[in-house]
Amino acid sequence: MIKTSTQNELIQYVYNELADDACTQLEAAFMHDNELAEGCSELLQIQNLLDTALKSPHQRAVQNILNYSKSLSLQS
Amino acid sequence: MNTTTQVSDSALVSLYIAGNENAFEQLVNRHKNKVYTTILLIVKDTYTAEDLMQDAFIKAIHTMKSGRYNEEGKFSSWICRIAHNLAIDFFRKEKRSPMITLEDGSNVFNTMAFAEDSAEQFQVKEDTHARLRELIQTLPQSQREVLMMRHYADMSFQEIADSTGVSINTALGRMRYALINLRKKMLNSNIAYDKNLYSE
CATH class of the missing domain: 1.10.10.10 (Winged helix-like DNA-binding domain superfamily/Winged helix DNA-binding domain)
Incomplete structure (x- = not known):
């Protein structure tokens, strides 16, 4: 059973928010704690999957933004 | 693999405030998908999400061009927070159920x-x-x-x-x-x- 504090550290680790020394300790723990290593692997897989759910807006909408900015520059 | 060094958001914001429109184009292209997806996951409609995405960037334009941009935070967090707030405001105004x-x-x-x-x-x-x-x-x-x-x-x-x-x-x-x-x-x-x- 992974402790809650360690589970929170895993979340911080996969989102690059864990302090360097804590990262080193966690990575060392992966070497002898399969449950922890698997937990980290699962989080990374879900994280990767979430990235693929990103959507792109139509270029028309992007162009509207850029045109608006340019029009303000021309006015000033 | 892209080996070119990417200009930081902070540098692009500074360039844009100094009048460089290409810098702003890079910022928009860098963050448009996250901004758009943040909104889309709340409003669940592509047309509304695109409208609100434009509103979010327009708010950002006015803030940066008027010299009110706060350098302390990350640009990505800031623009996505504007987007998130606009989407939530829209949701409340529409009195939509948050159910799926x-x-x-x-x-x-x-x-x-x-x-x-x-x-x-x-x-x-x-x-x-x-x-x-x-x-x-x-x-x-x-x-x-x-x-x-x-x-x-x-x-x-x-x-x-x-x-x-x-x-x-x-x-x-x-x-x-x-x-x-x-x-x-x-x-x-x-x-x-x-x-x-x-x-x-």
Whole structure:
């Protein structure tokens, strides 16, 4: 059973928010704690999957933004 | 592999404030997908999401051009927070129920590009990603909020904690449950972990 504090550290680790020394300790723990290593692997897989759910807006909408900015520059 | 050094957001903002429109174009292209997805996951309508995305960037333009931009935070967090707030405001004004309307068979999420995929592969990926977005929306509101703020809006857990009035441990716990619940829902929906399927 992974402790809650360690589970929170895993979340911080996969989102690059864990302090360097804590990262080193966690990575060392992966070497002898399969449950922890698997937990980290699962989080990374879900994280990767979430990235693929990103959507792109139509270029028309992007162009509207850029045109608006340019029009303000021309006015000033 | 891209080996060129990427100009930081902070540098692009400075260039833009100094009048460089190309810098702004880079900022928009760098963050448009996260801003758009952040909004889309709340309003669930592509046209509304595109309108609100434009509103978010226009707000950003006015703030930067008027010299009111605060250099302290990350640009990505800032612009996504503007987007998130606009989407929530829209939601409240529309008095819409926060419950989920699934989009089976609709063409709402049909513009992801996978240039090298066959038509069949493209459809499988598109169906999977659409299903994933549906599953995100079935998470409890507090978990969905943290997931969107951290993963799509790029806010730190401390920023999320401050923004939502909870401790950082609560924010971390909500994120942990969001990811665990999402994984369970994926397994129940037969969305398998297939690296080939999810690779970009």
